[in-house]
Amino acid sequence: MEETVNRGNSELITREYFDSLQVELRTIDAVKASTGVELFGASFSTPVMVTALSGLDKTCPNGMVETARGAAAAGALMWSGIGSEEELEALIGTGAKVVKIIKPYADRDLIFKKIAHAKKAGVLALGMDTDFVFGGKHHKGFAMEYPVSPKTLDDIKSFVKAAGLPFILKGILSEQDAEKALEAGAGGIVVSHHQGIIESAVPPVKILPRIAGVINKRIPIFVDCGIARGMDAFKALALGAQAVGTGKALMKGLAAEGAAGVQKVLETITEELRCAMNLTSSPDPGHIDPAVIWK
Ligand SMILES: Cc1cc2nc3c(=O)[nH]c(=O)nc-3n(C[C@H](O)[C@H](O)[C@H](O)COP(=O)(O)O)c2cc1C
Numbered sequence: 249m250e251e252t253v254n255r256g257n258s259e260l261i262t263r264e265y266f267d268s269l270q271v272e273l274r275t276i277d278a279v280k281a282s283t284g285v286e287l288f289g290a291s292f293s294t295p296v297m298v299t300a301l302s303g304l305d306k307t308c309p310n311g312m313v314e315t316a317r318g319a320a321a322a323g324a325l326m327w328s329g330i331g332s333e334e335e336l337e338a339l340i341g342t343g344a345k346v347v348k349i350i351k352p353y354a355d356r357d358l359i360f361k362k363i364a365h366a367k368k369a370g371v372l373a374l375g376m377d378t379d380f381v382f383g384g385k386h387h388k389g390f391a392m393e394y395p396v397s398p399k400t401l402d403d404i405k406s407f408v409k410a411a412g413l414p415f416i417l418k419g420i421l422s423e424q425d426a427e428k429a430l431e432a433g434a435g436g437i438v439v440s441h442h443q444g445i446i447e448s449a450v451p452p453v454k455i456l457p458r459i460a461g462v463i464n465k466r467i468p469i470f471v472d473c474g475i476a477r478g479m480d481a482f483k484a485l486a487l488g489a490q491a492v493g494t495g496k497a498l499m500k501g502l503a504a505e506g507a508a509g510v511q512k513v514l515e516t517i518t519e520e521l522r523c524a525m526n527l528t529s530s531p532d533p534g535h536i537d538p539a540v541i542w543k
Pocket of ligand 1: 301442475
């Protein structure tokens with residue numbers, strides 16, 4: 249029988265693209281790399297972050313808080329997606345620096361309420377997964393019980409204004425949307441296909457150099473989807489990301505050991521990244537020559 253199950257599987261396409269990129273060596277005069285980064289005025293030990301996650305109680309009791317503890321212990325930035333106000337306060341209570349990603353609810357008042365709460369709770373930055381709209385195979389057009397709807401440039405400008413903190417757009421996967429993010433005054437973007445929200449999605453790392461050209465260092469660029477090892481992080485950083493998010497790769501660690509497991513996975517990916525940086529004369533995450541990547 250013809251195999252159609254994996255046709256157009258965006259996560260597989262992304263994995264294959266990562267693995268199709270090859271890396272040269274630059275070891276003469278090389279120095280040991282530092283993985284430290286500054287993001288939104290805060291210092292982190294690693295550019296590998298916990299990407300916007302939610303609902304982790306199924307993986308581990310108190311899973312979101314355990315994940316935040318693991319991120320804090322690894323010196324990594326924690327992003328959180330949909331979740332209650334109490335949960336967000338508990339995440340920040342772990343000492344982790346947190347970015348809150350709010351759903352594009354159809355109800356604008358609900359968005360402004362979530363923005364006000366996140367600010368008061370003490371997030372480092374906040375934003376919205378603007379791709380989580382319409383519904384289809386991936387979701388039903390609802391975030392929990394609330395309908396979601398596409399946002400206009402003017403909507404986003406009003407969220408940016410209300411936030412008064414960097415407001416990041418997650419799910420940017422075209423040069424057009426990157427331009428609109430700049431025009432809206434976004435404080436950063438996440439290049440992402442949201443674990444295959446569309447079939448046959450262009451791999452984030454493939455479109456990244458073009459989006460980086462549009463952004464031209466004016467706001468930070470983050471990347472997620474399929475980042476599971478240090479070499480994936482290295483390739484994304486080399487091609488224009490300031491930091492990367494990892495999600496599903498953390499699950500095994502979280503399920504097995506809670507916070508300590510998350511910390512271990514983040515530290516392992518970071519050490520693999522450092523190893524790739526050491527061997528390519530890349531002194532820090534902001535100085536990786538894209539020419540070390542062979543396509
Ligand atoms: C359990 C789980 C919950 C998620 N919840 C959210 C969310 O609430 N908001 C959001 O923007 N993305 C959410 N995502 C998507 C991730 O932020 C990310 O874009 C996606 O998982 C791809 O990264 P990965 O391949 O490293 O997992 C979730 C992903 C997972 C696995």
